[in-house]
Amino acid sequence: MKKNLIAFYLSLLAASALPLGAQAAAFNTPTDVSIAPTLSHDTLQQLPWRPIVPPASERIEITASSPQVNQGDIQGSVAAFTLPADRGSLEITLDSLVNDRSVYSPSVVVLDEQLRPAAFYPSSYFAYKQAGVMSGDRLEGTMKLTPALGQKQIYLLVYTTRQDLAATTQLLDPAKAYALGVGNAAPNIPDPIAHHSSTGALNLKVKSEQNMGSVMIGLPMTTSTAPAPVVVGSATPAVAAAPVAAPAPAAPAEPMLNDTEAYFNNGIKQAVKAGDIDKALKLMNEAEKLGSTTARETFIGSVKGKG
Template sequence: MIVVKGETMKTKLITLFYYSILSCISLPLVAYAAGTVSEKTMINPEVSNNVAYSIPASVLQKQVWKPMKLPAMHTIVLSQTSPQINEGNIQGAIATLALPASQGALKITLSSLIKDKQVYLPNVLVFDEKFQPVALYASHSFSYQQPGIFSGERVERTLKITPVSGQKNIYLLIYTTHADLQTSTKMVDPAKAYAQGVGNAVPNIPDPIARHTDTGILTLKVTSERTTENVLADHTFVDPNPNRVPKSISGETEQHFNEAIKKAIKNGDINKALTLLDEAERLGSSSARETFIKMIKSKRST
C-alpha cells in the first residue's frame, strides 16, 4: 500500500474535470515537472467549469498500486470482487498501477476487450510520484478496433508518457464513470467487415452495439525507451566459451527460433526474445542474433 507524506495527501479533494460531449478535445501528457503541475495540464480552460467528479484523497491513499516491471504485457480482469471506487462520477471496478519513471518515455497500449456485446470503457488518470494529477485520458479518446488475426474486438488507445527525470514512479488509475455506463460502442457487423476486406458491396445491415459495463477485461502493453533502445547494450553478446565447437542446428529449427524471436519482439516481450536468442545460439544458430537486432532496430523506428 502506498503511503504518501506531506501536503499532497491532505484531506482536501482533488477536483478533476471531464466533459464527455466535447470529444474533439485531446488531453495528451507531455513532459512534466513534479510539484509544478497546474490545473491546465489536465483540462482545457473552456470546460473548467464542468466538474464531473471529485476523488477524496483518503480514497487514493488506501489503494494498492501494483508495480510493473518493463517491458510488460498484462491482462487485468475487472470483476465485482475487484477494487471499486464509487465516488462522484466514478463507478465500478478499477485498476491501480505503478510504473517506473526512470526509464525514459513510456508507450502504453491499453485495450478493453468486447465480450458478449459488453465492454468496460476506460478512463486513465496519471499521477506523478507525489500523487499530483498530471494527465487525464478520457474515455472518448478510446476508439473501437475490429478483430485481427491475434486480437478480438476491443476499444483501444496508445498513450505516450514522458516523465521528467528524477522521479521513481508514476501511477495510473484506470476507471469508468456513471456517464460512460449510460452510453454504448457501435461495433462493425462481421458481414460488413468481410465485404470491406474482399472488396465486395457492403450490405446495408445494422451494426451491433456493445453495452458499457463496470467490469471487463483489460490488456496493457508497456514499453519504454530503455527497453527498446538500450536492450542491445544491456544484453552482452559475448560467448562465455569462445573455444567451443559450434553445434549444428537444422534449418527448420533455426527458422522456428527466428519466427519466435520476431513474434516476441512484436508483442513487446523483450525478455522472452532474449531467452530465445540465447537458446538458439546455444544450439548453434548463426542467424538468431541478426534476426533479433533487425527486429529491435525495426521496432525502434516505429
C-alpha cells in the same frame, strides 16, 4: 529534429530554476487535466496499486471483486497501476476487450509521484477498433508519458463513469468487415451494439522508449526541493514525530580544483558532441554538487553550439 531536442533540454534546464508555479506553466501538457476527476488522497492511498515493470504485457480482469471507487462520477471497479519513473519515456497501450456484446469503457487519469493528477484520458480517447486476424473488437488507446526527473514512480488509474455505464458502443458486423476487407460492397445489415459494463477484460502493454513525443508527468525536482516519496496503499496511520531542532545550514561546497573542473567540462562537451544529452546533464549536475561554477555554462554553450 536535433534542434527540437536541443530546445527541449534547454527548456528543461531553465525550468529547473523556476519556482513551483512557474514550472507547472512551463510543462503544461496537451491533455486537459483540469477536467480530470477529483479523488481524495485517502482514497488513492487505500487502493492496491499493482506494479508494472516495462517491457510488460498483461491481461487484467475487471470483476465485481476488483478494487472499488464510488466517488464523484467514478462508479465501480477500477484497476490501479504503478509505473517506474526512472526508465525514460513510457508508451502504454490499453485495450478493453468486447466480450458477448459487453465492454468496460475505460477512462484513465495519470498521477505523479505525489498523487497529483498530471494527465487525463477520458473514455472518448479510447476508440473502437474492429476485430482483426489476431485480435477481437476492442476499445483502444495509446498514451506516451515522460516522467519528470526526480521521481521514482508514477500512477495510472483505470476506471469507468456513471455516464459511460449508461452508454453503448456500435461495433462492426463481421460480415461487413469481411466485405470491406475484400473490397466488396458492405451488406445492408445492422451493426451489433455493445453495452457498457462495470466489469470486463483489459490488455495493458508498456514499453520504455527514448526521445518520443509524450506527456510530461510531474515537475522536475532538484534534490534540495524534492519532497519525501509517497507510500501508496499503507493502512498504517502516520505517527506524529516529536519536534526536533532545525538542522544547521549545509556548508557551501569548496571551490573545485582546476583540473577537476576541466575534467568535467571536457566530459560535458564530449557527451553533447556524441548526442548523449542525458549523460551531459548528469555530469553537469555532479560537477555542480562538487562546487563547479562553469559546468552549467559549458553545458549550455555546448548544446547551443551543437544546434
